[in-house]
Amino acid sequence: MPDVLHGRARYRRILRFAARHLIAIWWFELIIPRVGFRRVTERTRAARMHRFASRFRVLAVDLGGLMIKLGQFMSTRLDVLPPEITKELEDLQDEVPAVPFAQIQALAEAELGVPLAQVYASFDPTPVAAASLGQAHRATLASSLATDVGFAQVVVKVQRPGIADIVAVDLSALRRVGAWLSRLRVVSHRVDMPGLIEEFAATSLEEIDYLHEAQNAEAFAASFAEDPRVRVPAIVWERTTRRVLTLEDVTAIKITDVDAIRAAGIEPRTVAKVFAEVMLDQLFVHGFFHADPHPGNIFVTPRAGGDGDAPAWTLTFVDFGMMGDVPDRLRASLRKLIIAAAARDGRGMVVAMHDAGVLLPSADTKELERVLTQVFARFGGMGFAELRELDPREFRDFALEFSDVMLTLPFQLPENFLLIIRALSLTSGLSTSLDPRYNVWDSVEPYATQLLRSEAGNVLGDLGGQLRENAQVAWHLPKRLDGVLTTIEDGKLSINAPKLEDTFGRLEHTARRLVSALIFAAMLIAGARLHADDPGTGIALMVASVVPLLHVIFGRRHDR
Structure with missing residues (x-):
């Protein structure tokens, strides 16, 4: 119970839990795959995720406070988190x-x-x-x-x-x-x-x-x-x-009580669609949104008859302690983002991300445009259920191909953006729980069309601005061309090919790291096998294996 826990003991318990699992994630997800044990990581991942969720559930119920809020968020991430976590935490709201x-x-x-x-x-x-x-x-x-x-x-x-x-x-x-x-x-x-x-x-x-x-x-x-x-x-x-x-x-009826919703004559997939539309309206129209739309805060309330196009039920929101504001400038950028997503426009997505402040102005985004274009080409329009049916190796290969691009780009989160991400994450997860075949594009595309109509009055202004920008480029173009030609004539034109220069240096270091990786694997396996018969020798070998492992890790970092 949080009321009887001493503050200092509570503080230390949270830190111990976080430290222990951060180290475990670092070891199993970053270190082990790099030294050739990726299959071990993949084979044990489900059990490790379930064990983590169980331990966190115990911690959250015991401590309460903000730990429950974190657990509620994790339980609704049905779209990205494995079922070992979401299933374990889905009833956390009712256990306090x-x-x-x-x-x-x-x-x-x-x-x-x-x-x-x-x-x-x-x-x-x-x-x-x-x-x-x-x-x-x-x-x-x-x-x-x-x-x-x-x-x-x-x-x-x-x-x-x-x-x-x-x-x-x-x-x-x-x-x-x-x-x-x-x-x-x-x-x-x-x-x-x-x-x-x-x-x-x-x-x-x-x-x-x-x-x-x-x-x-x-x-x-x-x-x-x-x-x-x-x-x-x-x-x-x-x-x-x-x-x-x-x-x-x-x-009224809890929004995740699918059986009760059906018993009231309401189709759950319709509830999922309307709920997503209402959340999109909060973010992109009103600019004031419910940042904690977990299942305990939303009811489906049947009513007698419908008014015109309105359904014969309402979405009833409660608990307005966590709300978010979307400033006008950010709201305009988010509108551009959703329109670009619906149009499968990779370049438009990057421009909108720049406008929203998600990318630093100095970011080189050519590679990001290429990544987003390929993402839309391969996965665009798929719902979460369809994505789950794809071969996991396809996701893995795609992630490996573009991991360097995503890790090197200077992302940042503007003010209040964390709440926006939270609201959208909870929305997608809850909609998927109502309808496992729910496709987010079914809500995004018509909504983007509506936004385009509402902003049609700005088209002439945008065209005028683009014409002025093109005129300025054309005006300065002769001077720039003259400067380039002068540089070539003077023999000062230089070509920079850093990848070519780095290749030979990396080959030398690769051989050394390969030897270290083999020594690490041999010592680790030998120590594990000897541990049962000779614990002292086994532990000594496993501890000593850290030395060649460090060379593998930091040697790789040096190569980059």
Whole structure:
């Protein structure tokens, strides 16, 4: 239980867990394949993933706090994470231990300033949901207030006692883990990890302020005021403080309860489609989005009949503690990105990534354009179910062919981009859980067409700008050509071929690393076999094998 764990012990436990598994990943996924044991890595990967997920589940349930948020995110990544992880964590939202009602009652009465019996006609001591940062109880408003607000049945969210201190400890531990990751060259050259942690910290601190959540709920409701597909619970401001939130009870069918959805006469694949469209609207139209759309925060609410093209049900969103804003400039860039993706336009994708700030201005993106063009040519239009049916060796060969391009490009994540990625990841995973054959392109392509129509008024302006740019190039072209010809005449034209210059040097180092790799393999295997009969000698050989291994690793880095 997080309430009884000492802060320092909690901090150390998180760091130990992270360190142990980072080392395991580094060893099995980076080192072992490089020295010829790729089959060992592939053969043991499923068991290792399941073991990691089981251990993390125990850790998250035991600690609560932000660890639950991380587990919820992992459980919905059905599109990219292996089933060994997602299956193990899929029920994590419902496993958080409840706080004893006496503690909840004491905190709520201290916040409201009066006994619960005076402001609620009834208050169920059994929580309807126990979340990582608080828990919810059903209640009935006093008759006078119920008449004023227009409803009597409510849900009262009360923070877990001491959650602010727990969040502070978790953020401190995450900052340390982020510092570890930032020391890895492959991470530090692509992502400002400390910056991402601070952005997540700011969001987490806002999430434990219920007044902020109530304001978010009303802003979200205003965005969809004219949209019959979406419903938002009303806030009872008279019974709301920073640590207590009272809102309309809108509990209905959980969005992942496929059997109940079908029993209500609703097609799950339609729910997946509408849900994706609503999330796209939040990101690309309204610029204000729900950043935590996991299954516990979304209901499908049947209703009598439909209005025109609206379905006979609504998507009901709850829990607005984690929200994101998309500035106008970034929203325009994201629109270009989704239009380029729908058009399978690799160059357009790179331009949009530049505009969004995902790539540094100095990035050489010719190779990235080539990679994206080939990705669209081979995999474009496929749904996640179709991708899963492809031969894994095809993905592996493709990744090996273009790994150097992706690792050397200077990627970065602009402000609030982490929440955008989170929302899109949860959306794709949840849609896939509703419809295993769900194809994200079915939502993206018509949406991109809609965006093109809405931006048609900007076409003339864009053409005018392009004409001015072309005119400037044409005006300066004679002068540039004259400069090139002068350089050639003076004999100063140089040709740089770094790959050719490096080839001979690499051949020399390759032979040395090959010998070291063979020595490492021989010592490791011999040590493993001797360990059963002679533990001392076996361990000594395995430890000594690290010496030639280091030469293989750092020799490879030197070659590059």
